[in-house]
Amino acid sequence: MIEKKPIIFLLLATATILVGTVITMVAPFWWINDPKLAIASVKPYTPLQLEGRDIYIREGCNNCHTQTVRPLLSDTERYGEYSKSGEFAYDQPFLWGSRRTGPDLARIGGKYPDAWHVKHMKDPQSMVPRSNMPSYEFLKQPLDTSLSERKMQALHFPYTREDLMELKGKSELDAMVAYLQKLGNDIPWRKAAQAVVVGELKNPFQDNMAVLPEGKALYQQNCAQCHGKDLQGDVGPKLSDLDKPDAQVFTTIYSGSQAAGMPAFGDSLGKERTWKLVTYLKLRQRH
Amino acid sequence: MDHQEGYADDVVKGFLISSMLWGFVAVLLGVVVSLQIAFPQLNLPPYFSYGRLRPIHTNAGIFGWGIGSFMAFFIYITQRLTKTRLWSPGLARVQLWLFNTVIALAAVTLLLGMTRSKEYAELEWPVALLVVVLWVIFAVNIVMTIVKRREEQMYISLWYILATLVGVAVLYLVNNAGIPVSLTKSYSAYAGANDANVQWWYGHNAVAMVLTTPPLAIFYYFLPKSTGVPIYSHRMGVIAFWSLIFMYLWTGAHHLLWTPVPDWVQTLAMGFSVMLIAPSWAAVFNGYFSMNGQWHQMRENYLAKFLIFGITFYGLQTLQGPSQAVRTFSAFIHYTDWVPGHVHMGTLGWVSLVLFAGIYYTVPKLYNREIYSVGLANLHFWLAVIGQLIFSISMWIAGVQQATMLNASNPDGSLHYSFMETLIELYPYWYARAFGGVIYFVSLLFFLYNIAKTITGGAPQAVAQKA
Numbered sequence: 001m002i003e004k005k006p007i008i009f010l011l012l013a014t015a016t017i018l019v020g021t022v023i024t025m026v027a028p029f030w031w032i033n034d035p036k037l038a039i040a041s042v043k044p045y046t047p048l049q050l051e052g053r054d055i056y057i058r059e060g061c062n063n064c065h066t067q068t069v070r071p072l073l074s075d076t077e078r079y080g081e082y083s084k085s086g087e088f089a090y091d092q093p094f095l096w097g098s099r100r101t102g103p104d105l106a107r108i109g110g111k112y113p114d115a116w117h118v119k120h121m122k123d124p125q126s127m128v129p130r131s132n133m134p135s136y137e138f139l140k141q142p143l144d145t146s147l148s149e150r151k152m153q154a155l156h157f158p159y160t161r162e163d164l165m166e167l168k169g170k171s172e173l174d175a176m177v178a179y180l181q182k183l184g185n186d187i188p189w190r191k192a193a194q195a196v197v198v199g200e201l202k203n204p205f206q207d208n209m210a211v212l213p214e215g216k217a218l219y220q221q222n223c224a225q226c227h228g229k230d231l232q233g234d235v236g237p238k239l240s241d242l243d244k245p246d247a248q249v250f251t252t253i254y255s256g257s258q259a260a261g262m263p264a265f266g267d268s269l270g271k272e273r274t275w276k277l278v279t280y281l282k283l284r285q286r287h
Numbered sequence: 288m289d290h291q292e293g294y295a296d297d298v299v300k301g302f303l304i305s306s307m308l309w310g311f312v313a314v315l316l317g318v319v320v321s322l323q324i325a326f327p328q329l330n331l332p333p334y335f336s337y338g339r340l341r342p343i344h345t346n347a348g349i350f351g352w353g354i355g356s357f358m359a360f361f362i363y364i365t366q367r368l369t370k371t372r373l374w375s376p377g378l379a380r381v382q383l384w385l386f387n388t389v390i391a392l393a394a395v396t397l398l399l400g401m402t403r404s405k406e407y408a409e410l411e412w413p414v415a416l417l418v419v420v421l422w423v424i425f426a427v428n429i430v431m432t433i434v435k436r437r438e439e440q441m442y443i444s445l446w447y448i449l450a451t452l453v454g455v456a457v458l459y460l461v462n463n464a465g466i467p468v469s470l471t472k473s474y475s476a477y478a479g480a481n482d483a484n485v486q487w488w489y490g491h492n493a494v495a496m497v498l499t500t501p502p503l504a505i506f507y508y509f510l511p512k513s514t515g516v517p518i519y520s521h522r523m524g525v526i527a528f529w530s531l532i533f534m535y536l537w538t539g540a541h542h543l544l545w546t547p548v549p550d551w552v553q554t555l556a557m558g559f560s561v562m563l564i565a566p567s568w569a570a571v572f573n574g575y576f577s578m579n580g581q582w583h584q585m586r587e588n589y590l591a592k593f594l595i596f597g598i599t600f601y602g603l604q605t606l607q608g609p610s611q612a613v614r615t616f617s618a619f620i621h622y623t624d625w626v627p628g629h630v631h632m633g634t635l636g637w638v639s640l641v642l643f644a645g646i647y648y649t650v651p652k653l654y655n656r657e658i659y660s661v662g663l664a665n666l667h668f669w670l671a672v673i674g675q676l677i678f679s680i681s682m683w684i685a686g687v688q689q690a691t692m693l694n695a696s697n698p699d700g701s702l703h704y705s706f707m708e709t710l711i712e713l714y715p716y717w718y719a720r721a722f723g724g725v726i727y728f729v730s731l732l733f734f735l736y737n738i739a740k741t742i743t744g745g746a747p748q749a750v751a752q753k754a
Contacts, residue, residue: 003441006433006449013450013532017457020536020559024552025461025488031549032480054472058400060338070545072618074694077702085547088479092466093404096483096546100622101324103706124327130711134323134330134337147468154466155474268705270697 032085039086042186044157045179047148048166052179054151055139055172056095064133066097067106067183078267080107081189092155102133109185113261115235116226117177127225139173190258201247204272205279215280218273222265231281236262242281249278294366295376296653301383302359303646303653307735309351309390310639314731316344318724325717334398342409343397348634349407349497351390356642357501358386358425361448363649364508365429368445369436374428382424389417401471405486407493408462412473415463422459426452443524447504450532454496462489480547488539495535498633502641503570506598509645510577513590519576527569534559534566541612544621553614560612567605574598589664593644596672600636604629619694624716625686628679635675635727643667643734650741659740663733670730677723685716 002009045053056062069075071082083106088094112120119126122140124133145167152159205211220229226236233239242249254274256264266274323329323337330336366373373379392414396402402409410418429452433445462485464476475482507524511517518524540548540556574595578584584591607629610616620626651658658664692712695703 003446004439006430006436006441006445009441009446010430010449010453013446014453014457016529016533017450017454017536019533020538021457021488024537024540024555025485028484028549028552029481032484033478057402057404059333059336060342060400060402060404062404063338063341066622068546070618072545073696074702077696077700078693078706083547085480088483088547091479092477092482093475094479094482094486095404096543098406098542098622099626102710128707131707132324132327132710132714134327134332136332138333147472151468151472151474154468267702268707270701270703271699272697 033089037084037086038089039084039187041188042087042089044090044155045182046166047145047152047159047163048170048175048178049182050151050155050157050179051143051145051148051167051172052175052177053095055176056179057093059136061105062095062097064097064099064101066100066104067094068096069104069106069184075104079104080184081187083184084187087184087186090155090157102131105180105183107184107189109181109183110190110258111256111263113235114177114181116261116263117180118173119225119235121173121176129221136173136176139176140171143167143170143172143175145170201250203246203250203275203278205275206246207283208279209283211276211279212283214273215276215278216284218269218277219280222269223277231284239281241285246278246282249281250274253277293372294363295373295379296363296366298373298376298379298383299359299363299649300653301380302355302362302386303650305383305387305390306352306355306359306642307646307738309347309355311731311735312394313344313348313352314724314728316340316347318721318728320344321717321721321724325714325721333400339398339400342402342406343394345407346393346397346409347390349493350393352642353497353501353634353638355386355390356645357451357497357505358382360505360508360645360649361425361429361451361501364444364504365432365448368438368442368508369433370438371432371436374431374435378424378428382421382428385417385421385424389414389421392417396471399471403463403465403473403475405462405475405482406490408459408486408489411471412463412465412467413470415459418459422452422456426456442507443518443521443528444504444508446528447500447507450528451496451500451504454492454500454532458489458492458496462486483543483546484540484548484552487542488536491539491542492535494633495532498638499535500532502597502601502638505645506570506574506594506641509590509641509648510574510594513594513644513648514578514581514584514588516577516581519573519579523569523573527566527573531563531566531570534563538563538612541617544612544614544617557612557614560609564605564609568602571598571602571605589661589668590644590648592665592668593640593647596668597637597640597644600632600640600675604633604637607632619690620686623686623689623693624682624713624720625690628682628686631675631682632679635671635678640668640671643671646738650738654742656741659737659744663737667730667733667737670726670733674723674725674727674730677726678720679723681716681719681723685713685720688716689713 002012068083069079069081076082116127121136123135124131148167149164226234227239228234231238231240252262254264254266256262320337320341362373362379393410396411396414397409401411403411429448433441465473466476467473477485507518537559538556540552541560544553578595585595611620611629647658647664689709692704692709697703
């Protein structure tokens with residue numbers, strides 16, 4: 001009996017452990033990161049983005065934020081196009097995480113303008129009321145670039161002298177924002193999402209004064225952080241004398257505008273509440 | 288069998304005291320990070336933020352409290368089951384110092400933000416190398432003791448001990464492969480979906496080889512020792528052992544359902560996870576059936592309470608785990624608070640209750656004294672169980688609620704709630720979780736007080752018996 005032979009027992013146990021290991025952990029190396037799954041538009045990190053990524057790792061952001069969008073409606077509607085294997089080809093280590101105490105960040109790139117991130121990192125609650133994210137104001141300290149070049153070499157990422165020069169005078173926060181703005185943005189999914197027609201664009205609450213209180217509440221919750229409590233403008237433009245057709249205002253809120261740095265709110269507000277917001281923005285001027 | 292003199296037990300005492308210290312740190316930090324989630328202003332960056340403290344909590348718990356106790360019990364149990372003195376007590380003393388150095392280094396480096404970011408494998412490469420040295424020293428000492436044993440037959444606990452020694456070694460070496468950039472910074476050797484698959488092969492089998500096989504070794508030894516009943520079925524133990532260590536290694540990707548890892552890997556993980564119910568429950572039945580005719584001990588013997596509740600939480604854990612590994616259910620609860628609820632039933636319920644039993648059993652023997660207070664031990668038991676249940680149940684409800692809200696949609700197909708609207712509703716559950724954690728922490732204080740009083744005071748057992 002092997003219960004009387006410890007060395008044979010040890011070898012047998014090792015063999016037993018190795019069966020599943022070889023099939024489900026070693027063998028997939030032949031499938032994953034296959035050239036067929038590569039996405040040409042996915043680029044390695046620049047030195048600044050890589051430094052930002054290292055700060056993301058240092059601060060343990062992955063303890064609260066995931067970075068993988070599952071092919072499930074509640075994920076894709078909320079965060080965008082589902083994640084593809086090829087998008088992570090340069091991620092050493094991967095940062096998919098295991099718990100969404102905060103939202104998924106796989107497609108955060110391009111969702112908000114840089115200025116939004118700067119304000120949010122400094123004081124998260126000022127941009128997202130009742131958020132439980134800690135303040136990362138201390139990231140305004142200067143970026144340590146002593147290892148930047150060696151890091152690029154270690155990962156075999158291409159870089160130029162200009163890339164390294166770009167690091168001069170940058171803060172850790174600059175690096176973090178540069179990293180966040182790259183996330184999920186290498187494939188042109190956001191443009192495709194914006195092109196989707198959102199149905200017939202007629203305001204169901206046109207001239208309906210009854211929705212103003214709700215519209216105002218929605219504004220204060222979602223918009224005031226960037227456009228100001230009194231619509232006077234801040235990160236985003238002034239809205240107090242907004243003079244655009246309802247349908248255009250709706251589209252801008254619902255689908256966002258990457259060029260203008262306006263996030264899409266359709267996923268979180270839905271159509272009805274977006275129209276109420278439009279109604280508020282248009283009708284409040286008449287008072 | 289209990290002739291204490293010949294065995295190297297001083298080092299067992301050292302490991303037990305160390306592990307209790309790290310357990311105290313782990314639970315205290317657990318309370319701190321649970322409060323930080325509920326009250327974000329309690330984060331004091333850069334050092335005392337959730338992102339940096341949470342890995343210290345998990346490392347102190349799994350490696351400080353868990354591995355520390357396992358090292359103590361493996362050395363204690365192996366000597367007695369082989370009727371042989373530890374191969375090298377000197378090496379074991381080196382191991383004790385190295386162990387405490389590694390855990391302290393882990394805490395400091397993680398606090399400074401030196402991390403590889405992979406869960407339960409965060410330690411940067413110089414510390415990870417020390418872990419490898421530590422493990423080799425440990426494994427050699429145990430294996431050599433078994434090789435030189437005077438008892439021919441290896442009892443079931445020794446199988447689990449041997450599997451742990453080899454399993455942890457394989458897992459740790461593969462997942463820690465990296466590219467160093469400096470003394471304090473390295474990158475994973477694997478990229479993207481590959482890295483994810485390696486990490487969760489490691490991560491889930493850390494659950495197997497650290498949080499399952501060692502507590503089972505301890506359970507199978509201390510249940511008969513504490514209750515005086517033999518294990519119900521040796522054969523069931525054999526079947527359960529081999530099928531457990533065979534199947535566990537296939538299941539890592541159930542942490543990666545719906546991710547870009549190949550579908551067939553996910554499907555295998557799902558299937559094997561469900562099959563794992565069988566060997567897991569074989570151990571549960573072995574525990575229960577051993578108690579047949581002896582259930583009155585649950586009233587009279589506090590050690591039986593810890594052990595049987597422990598194996599019961601193991602049974603619940605190994606039903607809940609496989610259900611979470613099914614794609615449809617994973618789609619619903621993965622990434623929510625349900626998962627920390629699940630994990631803590633395993634760590635606070637199963638693993639810690641069995642460790643408490645082991646410590647309550649061995650400390651009086653090692654120090655030749657009676658336990659200071661059985662009443663305090665009972666109080667500890669009930670507070671621990673209540674604290675853990677408050678924690679887990681509030682997290683399960685929170686997870687289901689958030690999952691339901693995240694999935695709610697409007698008639699036009701758009702989502703009903705924004706992410707923040709679902710988060711705001713979690714605050715009451717986070718307060719409840721912190722409350723459960725505080726109760727567990729208080730129970731731990733009673734435990735530590737009881738053990739400290741046992742070690743320092745009380746009448747020596749032998750003297751009391753002679754008189």
